[in-house]
Every structure is written in C-alpha cells, then in structure tokens.
Amino acid sequence: MSVPESVDPRRLRITNEAGTEGTLIGFRCRECGVSVFGPATFCQACTSFELEAADLGRVGTLFSYTIVRIPPAGWPGAVPYVLGQVELPDGPQVLAEVIDCEHSALAIGMPVELAIEAVGAPAASGGGSGGADKLVYKWRPAGA
Numbered sequence: 259m260s261v262p263e264s265v266d267p268r269r270l271r272i273t274n275e276a277g278t279e280g281t282l283i284g285f286r287c288r289e290c291g292v293s294v295f296g297p298a299t300f301c302q303a304c305t306s307f308e309l310e311a312a313d314l315g316r317v318g319t320l321f322s323y324t325i326v327r328i329p330p331a332g333w334p335g336a337v338p339y340v341l342g343q344v345e346l347p348d349g350p351q352v353l354a355e356v357i358d359c360e361h362s363a364l365a366i367g368m369p370v371e372l373a374i375e376a377v378g379a380p381a382a383s384g385g386g387s388g389g390a391d392k393l394v395y396k397w398r399p400a401g402a
C-alpha cells in the first residue's frame with residue numbers, strides 16, 4: 259500500500275511519510291504582501307503577477323461556521339457536520355469541516371489547527387473499486 263496523496267497538492271502539502279501532518283500552501287504577493295490560499299496567477303488585491311509560493315501554516319482562528327444538515331451529493335462523512343470558515347494568520351480564509359468539537363463548544367475566534375484525514379475515493383460509477391485514498395484537510399480545536 260502506498261501512502262495516500264494530498265487531495266489537492268496546490269492547497270495542502272503533506273509533510274511527513276505517514277501522511278498525518280501537513281501545511282496549507284498558496285502564494286504571497288511581492289508587491290503588496292497579500293497572501294492567497296491555493297493556486298493563483300495574479301494578486302487579487304493589486305493585480306501584480308509577482309507572486310511567490312508561500313507556506314500558510316497549519317493553524318488559524320474560527321471566523322464563521324455553519325452546521326450542515328443536508329450534505330452535498332457524495333458526502334463521505336457523518337451528518338450533520340460543521341463547516342468552518344477559518345482565518346489564517348496571513349489573512350486568507352479556508353473553508354473546511356470542523357471535527358472533534360461539540361456544537362455547543364464552537365465559538366467565533368477559537369483557535370483551530372489542521373487535521374489531516376485519509377478519505378476513501380468514491381467508487382467509480384461504472385463499477386470498479388474507486389481510486390486510492392486521498393488526504394484531506396479539516397479543522398479541529400487547537401490542542402484537542
């Protein structure tokens with residue numbers, strides 16, 4: 259068995275062999291300093307093309323959240339689940355599931371950290387066993 263890969267190598271870089279740790283990545287504008295999560299070809303703040311790859315880390319604070327009771331088709335996890343909008347220290351916001359947290363314990367501004375999980379790919383519609391597991395990023399309360 260090979261180690262699962264990042265579900266999106268443009269947004270999540272896995273940093274250990276076991277695939278349990280990773281960091282969010284994106285770009286930083288050399289002109290104005292604004293950071294972008296994920297792929298970008300120009301700065302959304304000043305339109306400069308002078309972007310450099312940036313490591314955006316693995317922590318943030320909960321900016322907003324919603325409790326999802328009607329999941330999108332093919333959602334592989336439990337329902338309801340918490341979808342959190344998390345602000346990174348460099349400014350970009352990242353939308354992902356929040357795990358390991360009672361709904362009553364959710365609080366705007368709470369510190370959260372990245373949780374890397376392997377998720378099985380859905381079986382192909384024509385039969386077959388589906389693809390290899392992918393590593394996805396979620397949030398959990400920091401220090402949980």
Ligand SMILES: [Zn+2]
Nearest residue numbers: 287290301304
């Ligand atoms: Zn810029």
